[in-house]
Amino acid sequence: MKKNPLFDIFIGNDSVFSFVKAILAVFFALIIVYFILLLTGYSPFPVYGALLKGAFGSRRCFGECLVSTTPLLFSGLGFAIAYRCGLFNIGLEGQITVGGIAAAFIGYIFPEMNPVIHVSACIAAGFLAGALWGFIPGYLKARFGIHEVISVIMLNHIAFKIAAYLVSMQGPMKDRLDDMPASPFIRDSAKIVRLVNGSRVHWGIILAVITAFIIWVLLFRTRLGFRIRAVGKNKYAAETAGINVKRHIILTLSISGALGGLAGAVEILGVHYRLFAAFSPGYGFDAIAVALLGMVHPIGIIASAFLFGILRSGSVFMQAMYGVNKDMVSVITAIIVLFMGMSAPIGIMIKDRFKRKSHGTSV
Amino acid sequence: MKKVLKTTGMVFLILFIAANIWAGGEQEVEKVEKKLVMAMVTNQSGLGDQSFNDAAWEGLAQAVEKYGIERKVLEAREQAQYVPNLSTLAEQNAALIVGVGFMIKDAVKETAEMFPNTNFAIVDGGVDLPNVASIHFKENEGAFLVGAIAAKVSKTGKIGYVGGMSTPVTNRMEAGYRAGAITVNPDIEIFISYAGTFADPAKGEEMAVPQYDQGADVIFQVAGQTGLGVINAAKKKGKYAIGIDRDQNYLAPKNVLSSMIKRVDIAVSNACGMVVNGTFEGKHYYYGIKEGAIDFATTGNLIPPDVVNYANMLKKKILSGEINPPSTYEELDAFTPPKL
């Protein structure tokens, strides 16, 4: 076979190639969206400009971009670790919710104290609540063989309704001094400090990136990670190798849920400062796309969570500058997400073409 | 393979050209004249909700007519988007930014602190900042009137109330409504349900049907989109419903007995005017019958004339302070129907 330097650089190397694929997917999506924008009466390039400006235009905008990246990164990691164990955790939204409830509760119920202790306690509470919300479906699956997708959907609903009840007019966590259906504000000592002035971005993003590295090490360098991956790829072989499959299913779903809980806790402690019924706008569901686009690899998920963050914060500017309709913005982001999901088939297509070509030259 | 690629390429090229022509080539060039921009951020129902957000948007339209401003809207899809939406508008130097709905309160507070030189207004919420005008409505006054009308019109002595979520505003209306009804008929039976959502018409119908089946012949809905289901149920059952926020008679001309009108538009357009005239102040504004912002609708002439007169009489008594419709459950408990 004739050597093709381009092939070696961009396609031969797997990690570079996954990046190339993701870029191409976004590129294709932008082409399709171009036509949609034109046909609905907008000029595409300025709208794209607005999208970028909304994400990178100012310190505040970039901050917003990172603000949405944070919970997406946590929950994307949560989905990924479950997926690596062969589990499909679409219950992250519920796990985020209970994590937020727990963090908010610890955040306001105690008086002002040392902020390090208070924030850590809140985060730990969110972590544990999320872990519990992951443990339940894990246990149900291991003990009774109930499919995790079914049980987490139910647990999602339970979590949503619990949150709604807690802050409803008569709910136990409702702030009696305020007419909003929300909990009291958390203490100042429970707030996660903002990173810079003039932007809402907070230390949670740093925590999220550190968590990504921890999960990376956990999955690919530790005994536990090896066992989790073994169960995910072939539970029979894992069982034969003396790995307790059921225990790892429970443990992994608990970790996955805990990561969701972290997302919720950090969102409450760093952004909202109090609990609302639906404080997470579906980060737990976006997590699926984030994780899959990130090749279910913690480092890839950092990149894809950031990309989703750009879309979320950039879409505000598309509306503000060009009056692109709210639903239209949703359509555009959905198309981009759709194409991101197609990055794998796109990759196969490209590889195929390259192979044919290089074979052609060798004959 | 090559062939396929080539054809696809061609198709795209043709589409590209066609689409450009169809779209009329260049978009219109930026406006030269710089107008004051006044903007609003909707709550999660967004424009087209037939009530709250639309009314605020209409208020801005009136301001466009009266003061020659330019209006703008950002629709928030989720709680987390309130702050970025408000900040984006502030950065674009909007002269007034109106936040709609009580859920946006925290976000307005946070943004107003961040942009102390920008004027904000919030509808249905209170923020104590020098650059935020808080607009409140005395819905209890209007609810009192429609409560009295419902009790008068009811033949069964049973009426109903369907709320969206249990919120301060819906509770306030419930209190006023019940007070109005017992003023007319101390023995009246009132069914109360809350659907738990403002966005689900099917749920509204589900809530209304049992009330009708138990004998209620008028239901007051305070439930946004959910309330459309209540009106639908009235239509199916041939009973009466009372609309909310705007005159909703057009939805079912034979069944929407009346509507409690809440003129968000007046309040919003007033706020715009204050900014233009330089009289804007960050304080609480209360809009009621006196300000012409709360009323009841008579469209469709379904209310008998004597009942209309009766309601107008009550209205006057509220204006004169003779009647104080309760605005909370506590006030309702303490409320004694006036002897008329």
Next chain:
Amino acid sequence: MAAIIRMENIIKTFPGVLANDKVSLEVEKGEIHCLLGENGAGKSTLMNILYGLTSCDSGEIYIKDQLVEFSGPRDAIASGIGMVHQHFMLIPVFTVMENLILGNEPVKGLKIDKIKSEKILADISGKYGMEMNLHAYVKDISVGMQQRVEILKLLYRGADIMIFDEPTAILTPQEILELYKVMESLRQRGKTIIFITHKLKEVMEISDRVTVLRDGRVINKIKTESTNTRELAKMMVGREVLFSTRRPEKRAGAEVLRVEDLYAKDKRGQKGLKGLCLNVKAGEIVGIAGVDGNGQSELVEVLTGLRRTDSGSIKIEDREMAHRNAGRFLAAGTAHIPDDRLLRGLILDFPLYENMLLGFQDQKPFTKGIFIDFNKVRQWSKGLVEAFDVRVPNVNVQAGSLSGGNQQKAVLAREFARDPKLLIASQPTRGLDVGAIEFVHERIMQARQNGKAVLLVSLDLSEIMNLSDRILVIYEGKIIAEFMADEAADTEIGFMMAGGGKK
């Protein structure tokens, strides 16, 4: 007679592998032509090219003296070529007839003409002696019957050149004989058959001519009647092959495994093992002979901690192991060569070195606290791979990309690396070619020489007879007979396997 198929100078490369190197093949009309070679010799690649599943890099194909170029199986079918794959392409919940006419239904208006299809199909099956119930569901019929459906499908579509890809691998001896009959009748009616195999016996029994492939090259083309198995084996493997393993004298040592009165359920929750007793001593190979489905897989699973025991005792060196999980069995010194290496033995998506770590994941020297020292794992794997002659470019390749023989060698390497006291080998040579079988047998024998206790479960009686010191016959979940190796005759064992002792 003129060649009906001529493939000339076919070259096909996969990344890093030259699968076919100037391969030429000539098949005459009306013959059964064997394509013989070890796994990975390039047989399947060549046939996939002929069937249009893959394209070759260079070379020419002539069908009936016409140059053809297939871009897919559709073209091949149109030229009268059909293929019976190893894995059947049938829809289990459809009837035989529905499967047969699928994609090519005789229609009347918009409806399928059932009467007409039935008649056509009955004609075809009658003509070739393949009578079968057209209205049975595919999921309900035996594997042999399913294969017939595949063959009928080709006939229905008018194929006159038929490729059989290792058709006997999944059949019982009885079914193999039936298949031979069908092939014979096909040949008599002028059909041409290409028969892919690596089993020498089959070549000798059925084929007219044979083409031997090794390492992607044609080694020889020969008439079957002018050769013998020994010669063919040498061509295929490239060296002399020993057909029976010589068993050196060895005295059995202390008892390692003792199983008493063992009861366990099978997959469907029925009784699988009903009071089974056996023992295995150090330095001894005990073979379990039996017809498939008499409790062999349950026995293996129970003895490796993968299946719950209902009652009874399992002792490994006097330690009670019943109700323990697989991890405990490994820790107690058991090694397990599972019958299904793809399911239980390997994780195909994992690189080879991670597969080698399976079962060692929590053991020194690979662990460092909670971490795994993957560098050490790689190095160690490299050593194992060399020692067991697993042919891979490096240990980072995915296990799924290896050939069956190499996969089995990898499993063997790992299990022997445990330095077990007890080796449980379940069908260790299933699906392997001659060279690999020989290798596996040698290793098992070596384990015996090193004083391991070996329990060998196999459906291949000759394998059992070749290797075992003692032979136990399993029937309906019980051991019903025991033979010493020297005194056993296969007829007698066969009689017991069929439940003869019971009557």
